[in-house]
Amino acid sequence: MSQTPLLDTINLPQDLRRLDIRQLPQLSAELRTFLLESIGKTGGHFASNLGAVELTVALHYVYHTPEDHLVWDVGHQSYPHKILTGRKNRMDTMRQYGGLAGFPKRGESAYDAFGVGHSSTSIGAALGMAVADKLAGKTNRSVAVIGDGAMTAGQAFEALNCAGDMDIDLLVVLNDNEMSISPNVGALPKYLARNVVRDMHGLLSTIKAQSTKVLDKLPGALEIAQKVEHKIKTIAGEAEHAKQSLSLFENFGFHYTGPVDGHDVEQLVHVLKELRSKKGPQILHVITKKGQGYKLAENDPVKYHAVSTLANEAGKEAEQLLPKPAAKPTYTQVFGRWLCDQAAADPRLIAITPAMREGSGLVEYEQKFPERYFDVGIAEQHAVTFAGGLACEGAKPVVAVYSTFLQRAYDQLIHDIALQNLPVLFAVDRAGIVGADGPTHAGLYDLSFLRCIPNMVVAAPSDENECRLLLSTCYRLDAPSAVRYPRGSGRGAAVSDGLDTVPVGKGIVRCEGSRTAVFAFGSMVQPALAAAEMLNATVADMRFVKPIDEELIVRLAQSHDYLVAAEENAVQGGAGSAVLEVLAAHNICKPVLLLGVADTVTEHGDPQRLLDDLGLSAAAIAGRIRRRFGLEA
Numbered sequence: 001m002s003q004t005p006l007l008d009t010i011n012l013p014q015d016l017r018r019l020d021i022r023q024l025p026q027l028s029a030e031l032r033t034f035l036l037e038s039i040g041k042t043g044g045h046f047a048s049n050l051g052a053v054e055l056t057v058a059l060h061y062v063y064h065t066p067e068d069h070l071v072w073d074v075g076h077q078s079y080p081h082k083i084l085t086g087r088k089n090r091m092d093t094m095r096q097y098g099g100l101a102g103f104p105k106r107g108e109s110a111y112d113a114f115g116v117g118h119s120s121t122s123i124g125a126a127l128g129m130a131v132a133d134k135l136a137g138k139t140n141r142s143v144a145v146i147g148d149g150a151m152t153a154g155q156a157f158e159a160l161n162c163a164g165d166m167d168i169d170l171l172v173v174l175n176d177n178e179m180s181i182s183p184n185v186g187a188l189p190k191y192l193a194r195n196v197v198r199d200m201h202g203l204l205s206t207i208k209a210q211s212t213k214v215l216d217k218l219p220g221a222l223e224i225a226q227k228v229e230h231k232i233k234t235i236a237g238e239a240e241h242a243k244q245s246l247s248l249f250e251n252f253g254f255h256y257t258g259p260v261d262g263h264d265v266e267q268l269v270h271v272l273k274e275l276r277s278k279k280g281p282q283i284l285h286v287i288t289k290k291g292q293g294y295k296l297a298e299n300d301p302v303k304y305h306a307v308s309t310l311a312n313e314a315g316k317e318a319e320q321l322l323p324k325p326a327a328k329p330t331y332t333q334v335f336g337r338w339l340c341d342q343a344a345a346d347p348r349l350i351a352i353t354p355a356m357r358e359g360s361g362l363v364e365y366e367q368k369f370p371e372r373y374f375d376v377g378i379a380e381q382h383a384v385t386f387a388g389g390l391a392c393e394g395a396k397p398v399v400a401v402y403s404t405f406l407q408r409a410y411d412q413l414i415h416d417i418a419l420q421n422l423p424v425l426f427a428v429d430r431a432g433i434v435g436a437d438g439p440t441h442a443g444l445y446d447l448s449f450l451r452c453i454p455n456m457v458v459a460a461p462s463d464e465n466e467c468r469l470l471l472s473t474c475y476r477l478d479a480p481s482a483v484r485y486p487r488g489s490g491r492g493a494a495v496s497d498g499l500d501t502v503p504v505g506k507g508i509v510r511c512e513g514s515r516t517a518v519f520a521f522g523s524m525v526q527p528a529l530a531a532a533e534m535l536n537a538t539v540a541d542m543r544f545v546k547p548i549d550e551e552l553i554v555r556l557a558q559s560h561d562y563l564v565a566a567e568e569n570a571v572q573g574g575a576g577s578a579v580l581e582v583l584a585a586h587n588i589c590k591p592v593l594l595l596g597v598a599d600t601v602t603e604h605g606d607p608q609r610l611l612d613d614l615g616l617s618a619a620a621i622a623g624r625i626r627r628r629f630g631l632e633a
Contacts, residue, residue: 003037004030012086013060013111024061024265028054031080032292038091039079043436048148049079051177051262051290056080058268059143059173062276069113069129069142073122073150075103075440077175078112085111095436097605103440113142117440118408119378120153122146123172127163130170141276147175147288149355152377157252163281164253171275172254172283175262177290249283258285263292328489334464335427335485336361337495338471339398343369345499348396349475352376354383360400360429380405384412384424391422396475402430403443403484414453417480421455425475428484431460432523432568433611435487438604443484444597447521448573450482451546457481457504458545460522460567460575463493470543473501486523486568488607505547509556513537516625517560519553521545521575524566524595527611530618535625537564545575553582562629563592568616571596593628595621 002008006023007030010016019027032053039049057080059070065085072078082100083091086109093099104112114125122144130142150156151174163170247256255278260271268286275282329337343349343365351369353360355378366373376383380401387397406413406428417424431443450458459474459481461467467485474481507519510529516537520528525541532539538560540552557563563583565576576594583592597614611617615624625631 004034006030007034007083007088010084011088013065013084016057016060016084019061021061021266021269024054024057024269028057028265031057031083034083034088034091035079038083038094042092042094042096047290048074048077048177051288051292052077052145052147052175053080053292054263054265054268055145055173055175055286055288056084058265058272059145060084061269062272063141063143066110066113067140069126069140070111071114071116071122071126071129071142071144072104073116073144073146074119074148075116077145077147078104081111082109085109095438095604097603097609099605101438101604102436103438115440117437118405119148119150120146120156122150123156123159123163123170126172127159127166127168127170130168131166134168141169141171143171143173145173145175147177148290149378152355153379154381160249160252160254166281168281169279170281172281174258174283174285175288176259176285177288249285254281254283256283256285258283259287260284262286262288328492329464329495330361330489331461331464331467331485331487332359332361332429334467334495335400335429335471336364338468338499339365339400339427340368341497342398342472342475342499343372346396347372348394350374350387350390350395350397352383352387352397352399354378354380354401354405356400356402356405359402360427362400380409381412384409385416387424388412388416388420388422391417391424392420396423396425398425398427398475400427400429402441403428403432403446404430404434404441406446407449410449413480418453418455421479423478424480425471425477426480426482427471428482430487431484432486433602433607433614435607435610436604439601442602443486444568444570444602446482446484447545447567447569447575448577450484451575451578452573453480455479456546459483459543460545461485461543462510462520462522462525462541463490465493465495466541466543468495469500469502472499473504476501477504484522490523491526502543505544505549507540507542507544507549507552509552510539510541511537513539515560516562516564516629516631517556518564518566518625519556519575519579521565521567521569523568524616527616527618527621528564528566531622531625534618534622535631537625542575545578548575548578548582550582550586553579554586554588557583557586557588557590561590562625563590564595564621564625565592566595566616566621568611569596571598591629593625595624 006027032050035049087100090100095102101108103117104115106112106115126142126144133140249256261267275284339351350372351362351365352374353362354376357363357375376386383399387399390397428446431446434441450456457474457477457479459470461470470483474483511532513532513536516535518528518537518539519542520539521542528539538556540556542549565579567575571594574596576596612620
């Protein structure tokens with residue numbers, strides 16, 4: 001017998017809307033069961049989706065999707081939405097090669113109104129849709145669902161500021177679960193929490209009036225209730241200073257409703273029906289629990305933010321009881337250990353993360369150096385400018401950021417750091433292909449957009465020990481710098497404990513061959529070495545993209561017939577382009593093959609398969625070199 005008999009009848013939102021409202025709690029329970037089953041097998045974002053079940057059901061029940069637009073933010077809370085919009089039978093392909101994307105994707109479904117893998121874009125996008133529809137004379141509605149800390153970013157407030165001053169029908173649903181990946185930081189979450197506490201006053205008065213008659217008849221119960229009442233009043237009293245005649249959002253021009261229990265689906269439906277009929281900008285504050293319905297995720301939403309599979313999670317728990325061989329450290333772990341060691345050696349070091357404490361490897365650092373650790377929330381622009389201010393006063397900031405998220409702070413990188421030549425080190429994680437997270441998270445552009453910035457030093461380590469060496473080297477510079485490294489582990493190189501450095505802008509020849517020279521950058525060094533064994537080629541680990549080792553390029557170009565540049569980055573403007581610029585400057589004309597990511601949007605899936613498809617695996621590199629230069633197999 002099916003565990004989800006009601007959900008089995010739902011393929012599209014119009015099926016959902018035929019249900020009686022009293023059936024929605026059962027549907028929500030079945031949807032959560034289906035999520036546990038599907039994510040438990042495939043892996044993916046977990047706790048955030050469990051917390052958004054009732055909200056998703058209510059939104060599709062009330063709003064006429066896809067004519068009405070639902071814009072999800074952040075995108076990793078959209079799995080229930082995918083299940084209810086025709087993709088239920090493909091959930092077993094989630095985040096796999098050729099399968100469903102882990103985020104909303106316009107090309108995947110008409111119900112995905114806007115593609116999103118980062119955060120804080122929903123209000124601006126939904127506002128644009130609402131304005132376009134109004135100009136076209138349409139009466140459909142636009143809804144932005146913003147959660148998991150996305151409201152802490154400046155772009156969300158830029159959109160609020162714009163929308164609140166417009167005569168436009170727009171609903172913003174704030175899915176408030178007090179979490180991003182880590183617990184939310186900053187003043188806004190505290191403000192929202194105070195709003196919830198203030199609402200206890202009215203609730204308390206109602207409960208007291210309705211229950212006194214009953215409590216009078218129970219021995220000792222009234223005394224206990226009075227103590228509870230006193231405690232609640234004490235908590236609420238701490239927030240009295242924050243009372244305002246209008247809420248924060250009403251000051252932005254939005255009509256505020258809430259907070260509302262985000263797991264009471266029937267109440268949500270009633271509230272949403274009322275709001276859909278209202279004019280002007282509206283904001284609905286919904287309180288949810290990340291991981292709702294799965295106790296392990298409720299108790300530890302950080303750990304269960306995303307899982308490989310639930311079987312693997314159970315296996316990890318069991319493995320903790322057994323001795324196990326030392327695993328190869330990931331690049332993120334290498335960075336985290338280096339950061340702690342460097343901070344112990346230099347009290348000027350200050351670490352900054354835009355809401356990626358766990359992902360960027362800063363947990364141990366925060367524990368050891370809490371006074372020199374700053375999580376600024378989902379605010380990459382602020383993170384970079386904040387680092388610039390620190391550097392102005394003699395600090396040595398290290399900004400730990402994913403490659404894909406550094407894109408969001410490009411203006412600050414140029415205007416606030418590079419033009420002033422401030423010594424800020426960017427530890428750029430997740431460079432290159434990232435696998436299941438797909439194109440929204442791929443770090444394929446940083447070499448191109450970093451190397452054109454004046455004063456910037458850009459390094460790309462080829463293994464774990466090189467990562468530590470280049471971090472130490474760039475940290476000591478009196479200039480802005482970036483060390484970019486891939487997701488996961490490398491070849492298993494032994495990592496030193498010291499803080500040694502290497503010469504800036506100098507590469508090293510890793511193997512000597514004949515006729516063909518490969519200038520390999522970062523993660524491409526290892527596959528280039530494997531390809532070189534098949535070709536008897538020379539491989540240079542270039543180490544630095546900027547300043548690039550001109551002397552080494554010229555020397556190998558003069559002694560070899562064919563030249564190759566290999567990088568896990570967009571070909572346009574990347575490291576290979578830097579090699580071509582050196583050759584042109586020295587009037588060297590030799591056949592050159594540029595290996596990198598072509599002018600295309602990459603897909604999601606197994607990283608090794610993606611690299612093979614892109615022609616960047618060892619075998620693919622060897623084959624491409626043979627074909628380009630007519631070499632015998």
